[in-house]
Amino acid sequence: MTTHHIDVLIVEDEPWLSQQFTRSLESAKYTVRTTTNGLVAMDLIDEQHPRVLVVDMLLTGGTVLPLLHELQSYTDTSSIPVVLCTNLATDLSVKDLQYYGVRRIIDKTTMLPDDIIAAVRYVL
Numbered sequence: 001m002t003t004h005h006i007d008v009l010i011v012e013d014e015p016w017l018s019q020q021f022t023r024s025l026e027s028a029k030y031t032v033r034t035t036t037n038g039l040v041a042m043d044l045i046d047e048q049h050p051r052v053l054v055v056d057m058l059l060t061g062g063t064v065l066p067l068l069h070e071l072q073s074y075t076d077t078s079s080i081p082v083v084l085c086t087n088l089a090t091d092l093s094v095k096d097l098q099y100y101g102v103r104r105i106i107d108k109t110t111m112l113p114d115d116i117i118a119a120v121r122y123v124l
């Protein structure tokens with residue numbers, strides 16, 4: 001069985017945005033997996049630890065915080081850096097969310113396509 005290295009796991013419930021992130025990151029030679037759900041994300045993380053998580057704050061049915069909190073409770077996942085990509089960026093700060101592994105926040109309302117690549121490179 002061949003294990004493929006996953007650079008970035010995207011947790012985003014807007015399919016068009018998830019596809020855009022995937023296209024941008026793959027064009028920069030990152031290996032990407034995606035999901036729309038925090039519970040599925042945990043399973044994917046258990047299967048293959050990504051080097052970076054790109055997550056939306058608000059997901060269908062809740063926020064991403066339970067997933068991020070769960071990751072912080074395990075030594076093998078607590079060091080995975082998180083890029084938070086959200087419409088709530090102006091209301092949030094990296095300092096307030098650093099406990100959850102958040103290293104960079106991107107504002108969906110003003111971001112450019114290459115911002116996701118720059119953010120991933122920054123946290124790596």
